[in-house]
């Protein structure tokens with residue numbers, strides 16, 4: 001049996017405590033809605049971390065024991081310390097997977113990894129979202145149909161100012177006419193990154209079985225592999241140059 005994938009689910013965890021409606025949807029926070037689902041699947045060892053814990057719950061030791069970090073942030077991106085962001089960045093380049101959810105497109109770690117503004121269009125009017133699968137053989141869409149729908153969602157629309165994804169997994173359609181690249185894969189160093197759009201806090205999106213399945217699949221995909229270490233710098237020839 002292969003080793004379990006060690007997942008840390010990180011959440012800003014403010015809306016659930018300050019907004020009654022959101023608190024009712026996620027009484028234990030979005031991190032636990034996602035984390036508890038992952039715990040029910042085989043192959044994951046799950047812990048959670050939140051903004052208001054010391055070092056945001058992401059000490060050197062926690063990150064060293066994290067294979068895949070799942071990130072949800074919205075109103076408090078600026079409160080995440082640069083020191084912790086740099087620490088995550090080093091771990092990602094060394095192979096830790098990162099799954100950035102919904103409004104985390106503006107998180108410090110995602111914009112640092114992308115190098116662009118990561119801005120987008122948005123509208124909050126409870127529209128339906130239809131997510132179309134683009135890459136049918138990709139592990140992230142295992143068990144997912146040709147498309148799936150979220151009955152009520154916040155709209156995100158193009159242009160989405162990101163670098164061209166290495167692999168585009170989902171494109172979303174909204175009744176207002178917009179489309180959006182809602183599932184994007186990147187490699188940075190040895191780290192695999194997946195941006196996944198669903199997750200506006202006022203809707204029960206992390207109770208949706210398709211959304212949860214994609215997150216679990218993505219955690220499996222983003223886990224580090226036991227690959228070669230890159231070797232940099234001055235190099236002796238392998239062949240005889242004489």
Ligand code: ZN
Pocket residue numbers: 102103154199200201
């Ligand atoms: Zn939102």
